[in-house]
Amino acid sequence: MNEKGVITTYLDSRSRTSEKDEEQLAWNKLKTKGTLEGKVLITTSVLDNGFSIRDKDICHIVLCTHDKTEFLQELGRCRLEKEQVVNLYIKKLTENEHRERKDSYSKYRKLIISFYGEDEYGNYIKEGNPIKTVQHLWNRLDNDSFQRGAIYLADMEEKRLSPCFNDMFRWRVRRMGEQVREYEEMLNDDPAAPIHYKASWLGEKSE
Secondary structure, eight states, X not given: OGGGTOXXXXXXHHHHTOOOHHHHHHHHHHHHTOOOSSSEEEEOTTSOXXXXXXXXXXXXXXXXXXXXXXXXXXXXXXXXXXXXXXXXXXXXXXXXXXXXXXXXXXXXXXXXXXXXXXXXXXXBOSOOOHHHHXXXXXXXXXXXXXHHTTEEEEEOGGGOEXXXXXXXXXXXXXXXXXXXXXXXXXXXXXXXXXXXXXXXXXXXXXX
């Protein structure tokens, strides 16, 4: 886009600590004034809480996440004026993406059950085994850092390390499961659910 004369800024976790003048200028302007450096801003989830974009020239917003909480948080980064009108573009959840999200939920739910013996809702299923769960994760050949990040070692009594489960991970898995079920229930009743699903997060239903 820059090659076509449309000044575009891309911000991610790397650029946040970058020493490049143009990237630091973009971050500082966004943080102190809430305005964009250029015509287009493309950013990852690095633009988290604490950043508010207050730019009266914003006219288009594009959101690609399929998570409801992230969706509303990302949309909330833009503080629009009362009379300001923008075009909101929302990425439709495809069949493959829904299947992948459902498979991820099933995998992470099994991890919780393996550790606790119960699911993310506290329903007892079998005897949990934290030590065996940790050994299984760390002996795997693949590099599923998201699963490994769910468990950490805490210094307990008598200077012994004990595996503990990340409560935030467990909450995120529960939220993922609720959204998977919510989407499938809507899909059963509404053939246009891939379109209406995210519109419902805004309290609207697309025609």
